[in-house]
Amino acid sequence: MTLNALHLEVPDILEGEATALADLNEQLARARLQARELALQEALGLLFRLNRSAMTLLERQRALQSCSDEYRHYAAACCTGTPPSPLFVRLCSELANGFKRLLLQMFQGRQPSRPHLAWCLYMAQHFHAQGLLRHYQLYQEPPPALWRDSHLLYWLAEQHDCLDEPVAAAFQPPPASTPRGLYQQMLLLALSNPFHLTEGECPQLFGALAPLAELARLQPLDEDDESDAPIVDLTEAQPCLGYARLADGGREHLRRLEVGALLIALDEPAPLQSSGDRQLLERVKPHWMGRQQRRHPRTEHEAQCRLVIGLAAIHADLAGQRPPQLSAQMLDVSPGGARLLCTADNSGRLDVGQLVLLMASSGSPTLALVRWRHINGEGLHLGLRYLKGLARPVWLRRAPSAQTHLGVLQSTPSPGNGWQHGLWLANGQFGEGENLWLQLASALNQTVLPLPAANLGTTVVTRHPLHLG
Template sequence: MRALGSIRCHWLTAPRPRARSIRRFIDVAQRFELMELYARPVATVISSLQATLVRLAIPLPPKKRALAEFLRLLYLEMANGYKCCLNDLQQQRILWSKKQLVTPSAARALHFLGEALLRSYATYFPTPADIWRDAHALYRFAEETGRLEEIIQAPEGDPGPAQSIGHRYLQILLLAACNPYQLPPAECFTVYSFLARWAGQARLTADVLATSPLSQFLVDLDSDRPPIGYPRSRAPEALPSARRLDAAELAGTVQGFIEHLEKGASVQSLDMGVDCLESACLDLMQRLMRAWGEVVRREHARIKRHGSVLICSGVNALHFFASGQKPFSAPDAETPEPVSEPDANVGATPPSAMPQDNENEEYVALDEPGFQAPPPDPIALVAATSAPPVVPEIFRIDRWQIKDISPRGFLLLHSGEGSASVRVGDLIGVQRAGELEHWSVAAVRWLKSVRDESVDVGVEVLSPRVTPVVVSVDGAGAEGGLRHAPALLLPTMSKLHRPATLVLPRGLRQEGKDLTLHDGDSSSGRGVVVLKMLERTSAFEQFVFAEKSESSAS
């Protein structure tokens, strides 16, 4: 009873008096049965609609945002229904047969709270108010009543395995501890699936003292917040509501996967519990290792600032603007072919280049009797089979507001209905006020939607200066020939002990293929050898390189 004091049984809208009286006298077993009947339809609706939200850039269009909020609300209402069952079971004198519904009700409520949290992270929304307080209360109830290890089947329509309340709670905690707002689009679903298999390797204990802060987190069961990193300078206070999450064994497992993948092992042979390509899986494991296996400390304090910066997004766009808005051309081309038609107005993009919500499309009732499809247009059929025309790439500049600043990056506010969308891992160019001829290179590290059309964007500056160059990749062009592409040369940063690096679009470089680097309009280039990959995101790859003569001499 005490553990459930903070769990509320509320509904989306205030019920009418008669409906409230009906709901008051419904039998708890019937309520539970009704909730079980809802599980499959809810799962079917969400699985069919969720696909339209996968890998969308932020901020979401208004219709997509409303859909994302609706799907999350479905999960919250399912959790509320099972919380009502649990409250009824605790407050009424019930028969022994109905006591068997206590653990399933608590497990179902925690399951749907976890799904609501997962959808919040997937769309970079703030988590709903009191959702963590309810999750902590459900765990504490199961802990105090000895129900943590009872295995409960997943709800009907959910393909997940049978789990205990303790395992589900660890899965939710570890998802929040892996910095979900820093994950690329849709990757939180892969992490959640991975944790369904491996979360049991973490431990939650009331002993809050740890010999090392590495892979340790603190959980406050009385709070409405996720786990926080273990303090480095002082020992935490041993409160009755405090728990320590020990992820050391899990971090060791992740490190083992990294070592096997780097040696060429396949994901299937490792039986990791996730389905992804080897390179993408290696990137994911490295991100999880940084989140669970390292102690990250902010090196510089952030300073509140007001102002704005100009932003362009992508390697090609930054190459274009850093070149003085000169169209890209291959080194051996006689005349440059424009690949961009920049708009003269900052932030303006032709309507044809913007995604549109088809609000005015004519509704066609395909399932109504009497419907006949129109005959095919022969001219349209010929046009459809022809080669599609080459559409010039359009680059744009947006103005973002500065919220705070540090020596290594910015916190920016990205807002406005017409603003370009961004994703975690995107490469952006930053131009500060008074530096009209210079662009800095930065990467989007995290996102969080704060309002309908506003997003907080955490940006790390990779280099204060950039030189646009051209790379030729042997064997990547048509019929195995050369392929020329824009690239970015970042200068040596002696203070950070970082050599000069090369930034390419993701997937351009192929293993074992030579690279030739061209400066400016020079048709003659110099061969380079990749020494080390510094970073790989969904948008770009950054390498340390050396010229072939230097590498052979060394």
């Protein structure tokens, strides 16, 4: 499936007269004077007709803002512990439909500003989040279309670079304040075994996740990722893929939910967090980490270590030079990676996806990627993923005497087949299929080879598989 805004599920515009907007607020106010369910039914009927009426972008936006105010009024009863009625769940769905229709009108018109687009994506996602929450409150499975469109809204925010655009939204229970945070709030709620929560705990958990959800990160999935983290397929109508099931969608639509920074933050002091919220978060957090058993058991291991940061510095170190090194403290280790703590003033150089060389007090230096990071009062916490194999410096040129570019060759023994090689390059240096002259430190001659497609990439570096004779 190809992701596209046109795949959003919205009701068709019906032929006939458009709904009168001049007295919409008056009609909504009159509806409030009736008994709650009758009032809710009348407000829902008005919104239903609005969503199926042709109107300008500005008219639709004003109408939806009025209906959002009504939503706040009818949601107040759910905050008292009263289970939501089926009419209220349908109101959430219709509001999501309205904002998705508004979003399509934005894309069909002039290029919207990023804050305006982020607001519309956020509002559509918010009412999907409310629909999800209310279904869980009633111990009902959410409709598949809810997840399909939620993934698509996240993808659209990602494509238009507004995942982290702040949005002010006064709703209860409180949502996260960015499109990224709100979507991940939904994912974490769905992963928290919601049908096993007691009555009233689902809204409590949703609110407790609001200030924390942005700390999680959806990362692109690469072919040799051995993580146990939940895998999200943005083309599927479910929150995450089952662990026994292989992903059917294209790899570009697969994401791994990384919760390392979130788990660190849960242990930090949070004066505004109630003891009930804290206990609830502690109870559900094991469900966020994928399989019940880790692939690599983690062991507490406090020791000093050093880091060489970035491809150029790693190349220099491997070539026998003395680039700057960063001192850090190792907190725990596993065969797949490690958790480190260093001073926070190094955060500018250690982005997620940065290539580093880890040097412990014993053993050979280990090539690794920064998988997650989190800053608190202790300093900068880093989660590293080991890249197994021998790291060597290489030099690359477009012609035997052309400008030299630096690379790092990662070589791993392959039983019965010699070695598997991966060439790490800084992003943007070469294009796929380009012929390159490669030279190893131990070789006098250069080898010419076409650059294959990458099999692992981050925002900083890219790895290309090589077949060397």
